[in-house]
Amino acid sequence: MLKLEKLSLRRGALLLFEDVTLSITAGNKLGLTGANGCGKSSLLSLILGELHPDEGDFYLSPEWVVAHVAQQSEASNRAAIEVVMDGDHELRALQQRLLKAEQAADGDEISACHIRLEEIDGYQAYSRAARLLTGLSFSEADMQRPMSDFSGGWRMRLNLASALMCRSELLLLDEPTNHLDLDAVIWLEQWLKRYPGTLIMISHDRDFLDSVVTSIAHVEQQHIQLYRGNYSAFERLRAERLGQQQSSFEKQQKTIKHMQSFVDRFKAKASKAKQAQSRVKALERMALIAPAHVDSPFNFEFAEPDVLPSFLMRIDEVSAGYAEVRILDKVNLTLLPGERIGLLGLNGAGKSTLIKLIAGEIEPQKGVIERAKDLKVGYFAQHQLEQLDSNASALLHLQRIDSKAQEKLMRSFLGGFNFQGDKVLEPVGPFSGGEKARLVLALLIWQKPNLLLLDEPTNHLDLEMRLALNNALQEFAGSVILVSHDRHLLRTVCDDLLLVDSGKVQTFQQEVDDYPRWLAERRGQKDEPAGLNKTPVLDRKEQKKREAEFRKTIQPQISRQTRLERAIEKIEQKQTEAEAQLADSTTYDDANKERLQQLLFSQADNKRQLEDLEMEWFEISEQIEQLRSDFEQLSA
Numbered sequence: 001m002l003k004l005e006k007l008s009l010r011r012g013a014l015l016l017f018e019d020v021t022l023s024i025t026a027g028n029k030l031g032l033t034g035a036n037g038c039g040k041s042s043l044l045s046l047i048l049g050e051l052h053p054d055e056g057d058f059y060l061s062p063e064w065v066v067a068h069v070a071q072q073s074e075a076s077n078r079a080a081i082e083v084v085m086d087g088d089h090e091l092r093a094l095q096q097r098l099l100k101a102e103q104a105a106d107g108d109e110i111s112a113c114h115i116r117l118e119e120i121d122g123y124q125a126y127s128r129a130a131r132l133l134t135g136l137s138f139s140e141a142d143m144q145r146p147m148s149d150f151s152g153g154w155r156m157r158l159n160l161a162s163a164l165m166c167r168s169e170l171l172l173l174d175e176p177t178n179h180l181d182l183d184a185v186i187w188l189e190q191w192l193k194r195y196p197g198t199l200i201m202i203s204h205d206r207d208f209l210d211s212v213v214t215s216i217a218h219v220e221q222q223h224i225q226l227y228r229g230n231y232s233a234f235e236r237l238r239a240e241r242l243g244q245q246q247s248s249f250e251k252q253q254k255t256i257k258h259m260q261s262f263v264d265r266f267k268a269k270a271s272k273a274k275q276a277q278s279r280v281k282a283l284e285r286m287a288l289i290a291p292a293h294v295d296s297p298f299n300f301e302f303a304e305p306d307v308l309p310s311f312l313m314r315i316d317e318v319s320a321g322y323a324e325v326r327i328l329d330k331v332n333l334t335l336l337p338g339e340r341i342g343l344l345g346l347n348g349a350g351k352s353t354l355i356k357l358i359a360g361e362i363e364p365q366k367g368v369i370e371r372a373k374d375l376k377v378g379y380f381a382q383h384q385l386e387q388l389d390s391n392a393s394a395l396l397h398l399q400r401i402d403s404k405a406q407e408k409l410m411r412s413f414l415g416g417f418n419f420q421g422d423k424v425l426e427p428v429g430p431f432s433g434g435e436k437a438r439l440v441l442a443l444l445i446w447q448k449p450n451l452l453l454l455d456e457p458t459n460h461l462d463l464e465m466r467l468a469l470n471n472a473l474q475e476f477a478g479s480v481i482l483v484s485h486d487r488h489l490l491r492t493v494c495d496d497l498l499l500v501d502s503g504k505v506q507t508f509q510q511e512v513d514d515y516p517r518w519l520a521e522r523r524g525q526k527d528e529p530a531g532l533n534k535t536p537v538l539d540r541k542e543q544k545k546r547e548a549e550f551r552k553t554i555q556p557q558i559s560r561q562t563r564l565e566r567a568i569e570k571i572e573q574k575q576t577e578a579e580a581q582l583a584d585s586t587t588y589d590d591a592n593k594e595r596l597q598q599l600l601f602s603q604a605d606n607k608r609q610l611e612d613l614e615m616e617w618f619e620i621s622e623q624i625e626q627l628r629s630d631f632e633q634l635s636a
Contacts, residue, residue, distance in 0.1 A: 001025055002047065002064075002170070002198070004224075007056035009039065009046060016042055018222040019056070026061075026169070029192070029199040031209045031231060034219030036434060036462050040202045043219075044068070044172050047200070060170075064198075067168035069176065070159045075148035080138065083147050083158055084129040087165030091122050120167065132161040135187035136180070137347040153179035153382075164191065173201040177208055178433075178459050181347045182485040186516045204463045206231050207487040298468035300416035300442075302476040305450035308337045308566065309372035310559040312451050312479055313358065318367030320350075320357045326365060327353045329503040335451065336555065337562040339479045342494035344508055344515055346522070349500045351483045355381070355455050358481065378449030380457050385436040390429030394419050394439050397428070401446060417442045418465075433460035441469070450478035458486045477566070487512050557624050564617045571613065575606040 002024040009017045016039030024030055032040045045051045046058060048068060060066075067087070076083060086092060094113055101109035117123060133143050136157045142150075147158060156179045163171065177185050185208060192199060192212045203209050209216075209231035216227040216234035227234040312335040321327040327350040335341075335358075343351045356362045357369070359379040389397065398410050414424050417438045428439060437460045444452075452473075458466050466489065473480060473493045484490055490497075490512045497508040501522070510518065578599050581587055587596055 001059070001061055002200075003057075003059040005057040005059070007053045007058060009042060009051065010054050011039075011042060011051075015222055017219075017224065020222075020224050022217065022224050022226060024198060024200070026198055027196070029195075029212055029214045030201070031213035031216045031234075032200060032202045032219070033209075033216055033231070033234070033463065035464065036432075038219040040219055041174055044174055044200065044202070047170075047172060064169035065166065066170045066172065067163045067166035068172040069156070069163045069174065071174075075155075077146045077148055079144050080147055080150070080158055081126070081129050081133060081143040084132060084161040084165050085125055087162030088120075088122075088125060088167060090120060090167070091117075091125050094120075094122060125165075129161070129165055132164050135184065135191065136161055137184045157184070160188075169197045171195060171197055171199050171201075173199070173203070175202055175204065177203060177205050177485055180485055182344070182487070182515070183347050183519060185485045186519060204458070204461060204466060205486055205488075206463065206466075298416060298418055298465050300413070300445065300468060301472045302445055302452075302478075303448045305376065305448050305478050307374035307376075308450055308477065308562065309374045311336055311555060312372050312375050314368075314370040315357075316368045316370070318357070318364040318369060320353055320362060320364050322353075322362070327503065328357070328500070328505065330367070331357075331505045333498075333505060334555070335479055335481075336558050337450070337479055338477070338558075338565070340473075340493055340495040341479075341481045342490040342497045342512070343481065343483045343500060344497055344512075345500035346519075350503065350505075351500050352381075352455055354500060354505060355379075355453050355481065355483060358451075359453050375451060376447070376449045377451045377453060378444040378447060379453045379455075380440060380444055381453075381455040382459060384440050385433065388428050388436060388439065391427050393425045393427060394442070395424040397439065397443055398446060401443060413446065414442060434462060434465070437461055438465060445472075452476065452478060452480045454480065455483045456485065457482075458484055458489060487515075554624060554627050557620050557627070561617065561620045561624065564613055564620065568610065568613050568617065571606055571610050575603065575610065578603045578606060 004020050004022045007017060007020045008015070032043065034040055042051060046053065047060065048066065052058075094117055098110065098113040098117075101113060121128070130140075130143060134140075138154075138157070147155060150158065160173075160176055163173075176188060180188065185205070189208055189211050192201075199212070201209075201213065211230075213230055215229065216231060218225050218227065218234065218238070227237050229237075313333075314335075315331050315333040318331045319326055319329045320331070331354070343354065345351050353362070357364065359377055360371075361379075392400075394414055395407070395410060398414065399405075399407075402410075411424055419435075419439070419442075428436060431439070437457070441457065457469065461469070466486065470489055470492055480493060482490060482494060494512075497510075497512065498505055499508040499518075508515075508518075581599055582596075582603065586592065587599065
């Protein structure tokens with residue numbers, strides 16, 4: 001058992017916990033949540049004995065072996081698999097004992113070592129380490145490479161594998177999904193569900209928490225509140241408590257208002273409109289979780305792009321890779337305004353390569369890419385965090401992008417990303433990974449792109465910032481292409497999924513939640529992956545021809561649909577302004593008769609235009625759905 005009794009803990013002058021009493025029994029899988037800086041990592045340090053309570057008592061069962069992921073490690077020249085096996089400390093100690101016993105020809109000691117090795121399954125340790133590395137996306141060749149060959153992110157995977165190698169009673173994990181791809185996240189999720197010991201985990205991935213944990217310990221206002229159930233259950237319980245407060249209720253309504261207006265406008269035909277349908281699902285989720293996040297420090301939105309071209313980019317028979325290595329082969333893709341595309345695929349299949357190709361960071365080896373004249377790409381990738389000027393402030397970074405903007409406006413904008421007060425003037429060098437990621441997103445958003453390319457944008461972001469990003473993406477007028485191990489973000493943002501596999505980019509016909517099953521099938525067989533449009537080999541040319549004709553046929557309708565949505569939003573804005581003026585009592589004064597007549601005429605005209613535009617939107621939507629249905633039947 002692990003127990004805190006009336007415990008208080010400080011870091012310097014900062015009070016983290018006060019009078020906390022908490023018991024964690026054996027076998028519990030606990031998710032530790034709370035705002036950045038609230039003391040979650042310090043609690044793990046306390047359990048590891050690196051910190052001591054200022055007041056109260058802390059008790060940990062002395063027979064428990066505790067495993068945790070080292071945050072830093074030396075760049076060893078030892079093979080990766082040997083580094084992982086080091087995580088089983090008893091195994092390594094036994095191996096040393098056995099070596100000394102053999103040198104001393106001590107038969108009794110040799111026999112005792114072999115008996116214990118058998119008891120701890122030591123003879124299978126190498127294969128156990130290999131399975132861990134495979135699950136974390138290391139290849140067979142990688143296992144023999146020296147640790148020094150790997151980048152920082154991959155060394156963290158080695159440290160994670162080493163912690164999992166330890167036969168522990170208590171496992172402590174601090175953001176284990178950072179630096180992992182979706183495949184590795186799904187594997188780790190299954191491994192932790194089978195872990196027989198006690199788990200305490202800090203994570204900002206709600207799907208990961210939902211699948212693994214059995215309770216949530218939420219840290220706020222120097223206290224820890226225990227909730228039974230997974231993360232979704234915690235959100236509902238906390239929402240019920242906070243939702244009773246009027247201020248919480250009002251902020252909840254404000255949070256979901258922008259999506260509700262969309263759903264209300266199209267709910268009669270939601271079954272016909274994929275975009276409306278996705279908002280309905282997101283709204284249902286939002287209504288549940290919004291009250292649980294009323295104290296979020298993040299509040300931002302994407303500005304309307306200056307221009308939305310009728311198409312953004314056409315990729316025709318493009319092959320791409322690095323030097324002589326080809327990663328992608330004969331890719332065909334047309335990007336249109338308003339599309340929300342998620343990329344799936346095995347680690348190394350080429351998702352980031354496709355993103356870089358679209359961003360213009362690499363050139364095609366073959367084929368043609370046609371970009372719209374007014375295309376403006378916003379590209380988020382982890383390497384951009386390293387390219388920030390460590391000596392410059394957040395405000396200065398923004399001023400370098402837009403020297404004409406007012407400082408007051410910039411400060412207000414950065415405040416939405418929780419850069420408050422003097423924080424905007426501090427050098428970014430000492431910023432945490434999360435703060436740097438927020439700043440890169442802020443710089444990207446300020447430039448008003450019409451195509452967003454997001455390659456693992458949630459690494460280092462906490463739950464509150466992920467929710468704010470999710471909300472902002474819901475209302476973004478341009479197009480989004482997203483690579484993420486955060487399934488909640490993929491599920492709620494993306495309307496379409498593409499699978500990058502074996503050099504090809506094809507439509508994934510299933511849902512995000514079906515991807516783990518596809519992944520299991522893909523790893524278990526070499527046949528064509530399930531979930532794809534299967535086309536006979538002899539008909540590939542014909543199929544490509546049909547796809548090209550289909551894109552050409554449907555493009556005008558999609559472009560028209562996007563323009564109608566923009567027009568509807570503008571008319572709605574005018575209507576809102578007119579109604580606000582009509583609500584003003586002074587409008588009805590005798591001196592304002594002419595103004596009142598103009599407002600009433602404007603209100604009626606706006607209503608008529610809105611009805612016409614919505615009717616046309618429905619007709620276009622039905623045409624698009626029918627065209628897609630016809631094409632799918634033809635391709636089946």
